[in-house]
Amino acid sequence: MNWTWFHKLGSPKWxxxxxxxxxxxxxxxxxxxxxxxxxxxxxxxxxxxxxGNSFRIIYIHVPAAILAQSCYIMLAVAxxxxxxxxxxxxxVALQCAAPIGAWMTFVALLTGAVWGKPTWGAWWVWDAxxxxxxxxxxxxxxxxxxxxxxxxRDSAAKACAVLAIxxxxxxxxxxxxxxxxxxxxxxxxxKVTEKPAMPAEMWVPLLIMVIGFYCFFAVVxxxxxxxxxxxxxxxxxxxxxxxxxxL
Amino acid sequence: MNPVRKKRxxxxxxxxxxxxxxxxxxxxxxxxxxxxxxxxxxxAAGEAPKDTRIRAGGxxxxxxxxxxxxxxxxQFVVTDFAKDVTIRYRGILPDLFREGQGIVALGRVNGxxxxxxxEVLAKHDENYMxxxxxxxxxxxxxxxxxxxxxxxxxQ
Numbered sequence: 463m464n465w466t467w468f469h470k471l472g473s474p475k476w477x478x479x480x481x482x483x484x485x486x487x488x489x490x491x492x493x494x495x496x497x498x499x500x501x502x503x504x505x506x507x508x509x510x511x512x513x514g515n516s517f518r519i520i521y522i523h524v525p526a527a528i529l530a531q532s533c534y535i536m537l538a539v540a541x542x543x544x545x546x547x548x549x550x551x552x553x554v555a556l557q558c559a560a561p562i563g564a565w566m567t568f569v570a571l572l573t574g575a576v577w578g579k580p581t582w583g584a585w586w587v588w589d590a591x592x593x594x595x596x597x598x599x600x601x602x603x604x605x606x607x608x609x610x611x612x613x614x615r616d617s618a619a620k621a622c623a624v625l626a627i628x629x630x631x632x633x634x635x636x637x638x639x640x641x642x643x644x645x646x647x648x649x650x651x652x653k654v655t656e657k658p659a660m661p662a663e664m665w666v667p668l669l670i671m672v673i674g675f676y677c678f679f680a681v682v683x684x685x686x687x688x689x690x691x692x693x694x695x696x697x698x699x700x701x702x703x704x705x706x707x708x709l
Numbered sequence: 710m711n712p713v714r715k716k717r718x719x720x721x722x723x724x725x726x727x728x729x730x731x732x733x734x735x736x737x738x739x740x741x742x743x744x745x746x747x748x749x750x751x752x753a754a755g756e757a758p759k760d761t762r763i764r765a766g767g768x769x770x771x772x773x774x775x776x777x778x779x780x781x782x783x784q785f786v787v788t789d790f791a792k793d794v795t796i797r798y799r800g801i802l803p804d805l806f807r808e809g810q811g812i813v814a815l816g817r818v819n820g821x822x823x824x825x826x827x828e829v830l831a832k833h834d835e836n837y838m839x840x841x842x843x844x845x846x847x848x849x850x851x852x853x854x855x856x857x858x859x860x861x862x863x864q
Binding site: 509510546631643651661 | 714717718721724728736740743744766802833834835836838
């Protein structure tokens with residue numbers, strides 16, 4: 463396997479150039495997918511036989527929850543890369559992704575509560591799935607706070623990387639909480655081994671929303687990382703040239 | 710990969726494995742506290758603590774719901790298809806409550822073995838269907854047992 467792309471990531475200038483080329487494509491894809499998925503899911507997908515229209519919150523809730531967990535795995539991978547290969551860009555990615563992941567977790571918790579009140583009869587229940595998700599939110603807060611509170615960049619990077627790696631233990635707990643314990647939250651509708659417990663006219667818009675959320679996440683992450691790279695490399699000549707060109 | 714990086718990678722994997730095992734042991738020790746509810750079988754076997762508020766969960770048995778004519782009192786049987794628990798509740802039930810639906814009730818078991826609930830939550834399963842599909846399945850008699858009561862109550 464060719465690993466040159468990985469080693470090239472060590473150069474902030476290379477990252478800045480390549481991300482600038484990807485951004486327009488990703489932005490267009492995110493806008494299109496989210497628009498199509500939202501209209502399809504909220505207006506054209508059939509209502510559920512038991513929940514009626516309130517099930518449509520799935521088109522926000524599930525993509526946000528998937529992103530919240532994927533983003534934390536990305537944080538942990540960036541942490542490992544930062545600790546093992548001492549790559550500076552890994553810390554940039556970790557710091558820039560944490561607030562996005564925290565917002566995704568918050569959106570998942572909020573939409574879940576809004577759906578839970580009419581469906582279950584309670585805004586919040588201390589069941590394993592919900593509690594593990596709340597712990598994920600606090601882990602994000604921890605990473606953000608730790609990164610902000612240590613002024614030495616290298617020590618902050620190390621501390622955040624360790625917290626991100628240790629916290630990744632929570633991800634399988636979230637995933638399997640509904641199988642390991644009795645919970646109020648229903649088990650997964652989509653399994654790798656089985657057909658989805660949902661007809662195609664319901665899950666196709668959901669799939670579009672999930673891909674759209676991934677593209678949106680990539681766009682926001684790249685925008686934040688590019689700004690952070692410019693800030694950190696402000697003394698490099700290519701950054702000065704770049705800033706002057708855009709002024 | 711050079712030896713220094715390899716060593717660092719193994720240290721990280723070692724830490725991760727250690728934390729994973731520690732959390733796994735802690736969670737398995739707390740198994741009973743993490744479960745949201747007791748099943749009727751567990752209550753019948755005496756696994757649920759007496760004289761304290763517990764949650765019982767299971768399916769509402771077909772034909773077991775009896776409502777009082779002049780109050781919000783309702784009595785029903787919750788089953789896990791092995792054992793049953795009778796539940797008494799006064800209040801407004803969630804929209805999804807119906808026969809054949811999974812529910813979780815919070816309350817105290819009294820002397821007669823009846824759970825007097827002060828909160829009833831409806832549990833939704835992972836199946837989603839448009840109403841037309843439910844009707845078609847019902848007509849052909851292929852609707853899963855859990856969805857039966859709901860399809861009838863919608864008619």
